[in-house]
Amino acid sequence: MLGLSIKEVSQALKEGRVSATELTRKCINQIKKTSYLNAFITVTEESAMEQAQRADKRLCTGKPLGPLDGVPFSVKDNFCTEYVRTTCASNMLKAFPLFWVRAGSTDGAFGPVRNPWGYASPYREQSLEDPDVDWVITGGSSGGSAAAVAALCSFLALGSDTGGSTRNPGSLCGLVALKPTYGLLSRHGLIPLVNSMDVPGIITRSVHDAAAVLRVLQGRDKKDSTTIQAPDTPPSLPELFDIRDLCIGIPKEYHAPGLSPDSLAQWSRAAAMFEQAGARVQEVSLPHTRYSIVCYHVLCCCEVASNMARFDGLEYGHRSAVDTSTDAINYEHYFKKAQQMRRLISEDFKTVFNSGVDVLLTPTTLSDAARFADFIQEDNRTRSAQEDVFTQPVNMAGLPAVTVPTALSSRGLPIGLQLIGQTLQDWKLLTIAHWMEQQLNFPMINFHTDSNERGEQRERTPTAA
Structure with missing residues (x-):
C-alpha cells in the first residue's frame, strides 16, 4: 500500500479498501523501521492519528475534501507548524515551537540524513537492517523530505527551494521534485532564507502526484503579498x-x-528520445550562466544576513563569539552588481524562450549521490555550490523547473534530469515531464516494508545508465 501513487491510494481510501487511520499507522511504522535514515526530526504521531480519524469520518460520508484527504505527508522543518516545534535542523531554534543553510543534508544539528537508495538499490548488496553500511548522501537541503518519500514513509513532502534544495535531493533520491513559478505557491509560514528566490517545493514519486499537489496548493494567499493568481488548469x-x-x-x-x-x-539519451519522437531538439545559449554561481552566493549572503538578524540570541538562539561587525561594509557594492547580473541571467532565459523553445532539458546534478565519507572530505560550501550549478539560475529567474528520475547509474544510484519551463507554464512543464517519465520507465525503489506488502509494489524493470 505504501508504494502506491497518491491517485491510487486516494482511490483506495474512497473505495474503503484502506482507512486513513490504517494508512497513517503504516506510515508511522515505516518511519520507525527506517529511523536510521534520520529523515525526521519530529514525528507528530498523536496528531497524525487524530487527523486520520477525522479523515475517516469524512470518507464515511462519501464526501472527502479533496484528492489529498487522508493521505499522509511530510513537511520540511523550516515551515512553521502550529503547536509543533520548528527547528530548521539547527541548535539555534531547537526550542522554537511553531535557518537552514543548504548542503548535502549532512550538517544539521540533529545529524546527517541517509539516502534510502544506498540500502535499497538492486545493484547494491547492503542489508536493509544494517545502518552502518557505507552510505550515500541525499543532497540538500530538503534531504529529509526526499528521504521520507523515497523510503515510503509518506506519499509526498513539502520542501523549500532557494537554489535547488528540492530538485537536488529529488534527483539523488530517484524522485520527482517540482520548483514552481515564483509566487505560485504561498510562502506564508516558510522561514525565509532568500525572500526573492525562496519557493515551497513539492517532492513526490511521480509527475502525476506532483501535479495533484500543485493544483491543491497554487494560487493567491492574502497572507503572502508575492503570490499570484494561478492559471486555469485541467483536473x-x-x-x-x-x-x-x-x-x-x-x-x-x-x-x-x-x-x-x-x-x-x-542527458544525451533523453535528448535523443525527444528527437526520435518528433520534437525539435536544438542547442541554445545562456551566456551568463558562468557567472550565476557567484551572483547567487552574493545575493544569498546579503538576504540571509538580513533575514537571520531576527535570530540575534535575545529570544531565540545563542550568542556567537565571532566578530561580524565588518560583514556589511561591501554589501551595497557587491549586492548592486549581483542584481545587475541576475537581470542578465533572467534575460538569457527570456531570449531563448522567445525564440520558440518550449522547455530546456538539462542535468539536475553533476553526478549520482556521493558517499558520505567522500563528501565530508571536501569543503562543504564549495561542494554545495558545485552541486547547484544547474539549478540555481532558475531561482534567480523565477522560472518553474522539475527534476525527473531517468535511470540508475553504474553504481546503482538514481540520476535525474531537469526540465525548465516558462513563467506560469508549470502545467505545460509537468505535461512534458509526464511524457518523459512514461518513456523512461524509471525503476521503483526496491524498499519493501514487509513481506505482506511486496505484492502491492509496482514492478518495473531496472534501467542502468
Missing part, C-alpha cells in the same frame, strides 16, 4: 500527449566541468 495531466510540435532546448553552457559520464549519457 489532471493528459495520459497521451503529442510532442511533435515542441522545441526542446539544450543549453551548451550546462556541459559543466565535473559532469559525470553517467549523467551526460542520460
Whole structure:
C-alpha cells in the first residue's frame, strides 16, 4: 500500500479498501523501521492519528475534501507548524515551537540524513537492517523530505527551494521534485532564507502526484503579498500527449566541468528520445550562466544576513563569539552588481524562450549521490555550490523547473534530469515531464516494508545508465 501513487491510494481510501487511520499507522511504522535514515526530526504521531480519524469520518460520508484527504505527508522543518516545534535542523531554534543553510543534508544539528537508495538499490548488496553500511548522501537541503518519500514513509513532502534544495535531493533520491513559478505557491509560514528566490517545493514519486499537489496548493494567499493568481488548469495531466510540435532546448553552457559520464549519457539519451519522437531538439545559449554561481552566493549572503538578524540570541538562539561587525561594509557594492547580473541571467532565459523553445532539458546534478565519507572530505560550501550549478539560475529567474528520475547509474544510484519551463507554464512543464517519465520507465525503489506488502509494489524493470 505504501508504494502506491497518491491517485491510487486516494482511490483506495474512497473505495474503503484502506482507512486513513490504517494508512497513517503504516506510515508511522515505516518511519520507525527506517529511523536510521534520520529523515525526521519530529514525528507528530498523536496528531497524525487524530487527523486520520477525522479523515475517516469524512470518507464515511462519501464526501472527502479533496484528492489529498487522508493521505499522509511530510513537511520540511523550516515551515512553521502550529503547536509543533520548528527547528530548521539547527541548535539555534531547537526550542522554537511553531535557518537552514543548504548542503548535502549532512550538517544539521540533529545529524546527517541517509539516502534510502544506498540500502535499497538492486545493484547494491547492503542489508536493509544494517545502518552502518557505507552510505550515500541525499543532497540538500530538503534531504529529509526526499528521504521520507523515497523510503515510503509518506506519499509526498513539502520542501523549500532557494537554489535547488528540492530538485537536488529529488534527483539523488530517484524522485520527482517540482520548483514552481515564483509566487505560485504561498510562502506564508516558510522561514525565509532568500525572500526573492525562496519557493515551497513539492517532492513526490511521480509527475502525476506532483501535479495533484500543485493544483491543491497554487494560487493567491492574502497572507503572502508575492503570490499570484494561478492559471486555469485541467483536473489532471493528459495520459497521451503529442510532442511533435515542441522545441526542446539544450543549453551548451550546462556541459559543466565535473559532469559525470553517467549523467551526460542520460542527458544525451533523453535528448535523443525527444528527437526520435518528433520534437525539435536544438542547442541554445545562456551566456551568463558562468557567472550565476557567484551572483547567487552574493545575493544569498546579503538576504540571509538580513533575514537571520531576527535570530540575534535575545529570544531565540545563542550568542556567537565571532566578530561580524565588518560583514556589511561591501554589501551595497557587491549586492548592486549581483542584481545587475541576475537581470542578465533572467534575460538569457527570456531570449531563448522567445525564440520558440518550449522547455530546456538539462542535468539536475553533476553526478549520482556521493558517499558520505567522500563528501565530508571536501569543503562543504564549495561542494554545495558545485552541486547547484544547474539549478540555481532558475531561482534567480523565477522560472518553474522539475527534476525527473531517468535511470540508475553504474553504481546503482538514481540520476535525474531537469526540465525548465516558462513563467506560469508549470502545467505545460509537468505535461512534458509526464511524457518523459512514461518513456523512461524509471525503476521503483526496491524498499519493501514487509513481506505482506511486496505484492502491492509496482514492478518495473531496472534501467542502468
